[in-house]
Amino acid sequence: MYNLLKGKTGIISGALDKNSIAWKVAEKAHAEGAKFVLTNAPIAMRMGEINALAEATGSQIVPADATSVEELTNLFTQSQEILGGKIDFVLHSIGMSVNIRKKIPYTELNYDYFNKGIDVSAMSLHKMLSVAKKLDAINEWGSVVALTYMAAQRTYPFYTDMADIKAMLESIARSFGYHYGLEKKVRINTVSQSPTKTTAGTGIKGFGDFYDFANAIAPLGNADAESCADYCITLFSDLTRMVTMQNLFHDGGYSSTGVSDDVMHRLGVENNS
Template sequence: MSAGTELAGRLALVTGAGRGIGEAVVAALVEQGARVLATDLAFENVTALADKYGEQVTARPLDVTNAAAVEALVAEAERTLGPLDIAVNVAGILRSSDVVDLTDEDWAATFAVNTDGVFHVSRSVARRMAVRGRGRGRGSIVTVASNAAGIPRAGLAAYAASKAAAVMFTKCLGLEVASRGVRCNTVSPGSTLTDMQRALWTASTDQEEATRRVIEGDLATHRTGIPLGRIADPADIADAVVFLVSDRARHITMHDLYVDGGATLRA
């Protein structure tokens, strides 16, 4: 997306902003003129973003699994930076394992970040957006989920289930706050070239070979390929987020936008 002023004057909160899709979302929002409160457990990463973008980005550490910390941060942001117009839930973790070997700790940790974290942030922000109502006219919450929420994936039961829960939660929230002018949508990426994606590749597999396998799919694990023939770049996902928070999507809410090159065949 080219530089513009589409989001000028708006304040956005982004979780998981320190790398990958979250970092790309920050860049895309800034590119369109928004101010961004960039948060992540890896505070040094979001500090680097603040150094890079100057006054347009404010960096704060945040553990989205801590409801009290989320509420305190949102309250501070609204007090010191201004009303939040946009919230983007990107923070997430992936712990792969067959279900029979999946530990209680990995299951709980996955839901704590991918589902509880979305709940904590969205609830806190929606409370404030809803009170402001239609007069402000631009409250928007976007949750970055996964196409794994819509198609079974071997070894990813906890991740897929947590993302499916986050999608339905966001839709329910969207229904509740629609009458007050707040829109809630999800973006569901497929395979995207991030550290999380690379972690799924074995150390013995080079990137070119791993990419080829993802694009072609794998019958042994019942995994579809990618019809468009490429793995997504984080910027592809960020562009979808920026569209959904913009006025171009002013009549879109409770929508789940798949950005996966056709990998799920929209199953």
């Protein structure tokens, strides 16, 4: 370990179970010397195993519905009390689509479900940042990271409304990043991660086939949850203090690769170059 987060404090949202990226981030942050509060929606906490993570990392849990300004205000207020002052980093790892769960095609979206997905998965970042700014809860040069996916830039039919929602999430990170950076030097970035075998990811129709496809395209293969956590730790650290308002691809090179020899071979196309 490198003590990259020694003396730093934070809030980590979205740790559901050992497969969660947020879970891995918490473990890595703890190993790098950070102290933090864990948070998730009450229903997610009942489904997950967050108590075991809290015990392993010596952390306290503050439940919060990320769509509620009141509960987020309580989260940031309590976190400062628990951690002894302003915080240095926040992980936004929150995503949900009822339309995907119910296998509703993109062209036939249920708009109530769509609005719910926007509120939970994207607007929650704006609410979180707005509350933190009003409370002046994040130290100067603090870092906020939100997890996203490349469907915000390219079309993946199975990702349906979450593609639009992730595009909104990334836009919020840029727009809020400008204002928060100008006023408080707080930096805000999104990490666009490879298809990852998390509880949420594997719930998407056709995930297994797409995981294999992306793995065959990316020259380094798919980035796993643990390596994503490593990357998030660097973004929380002082080593990246001038990086803000960016959408950072962490995908083994997938986003920059048009086609691979492996995929061409699988399609029966010979490379005669």
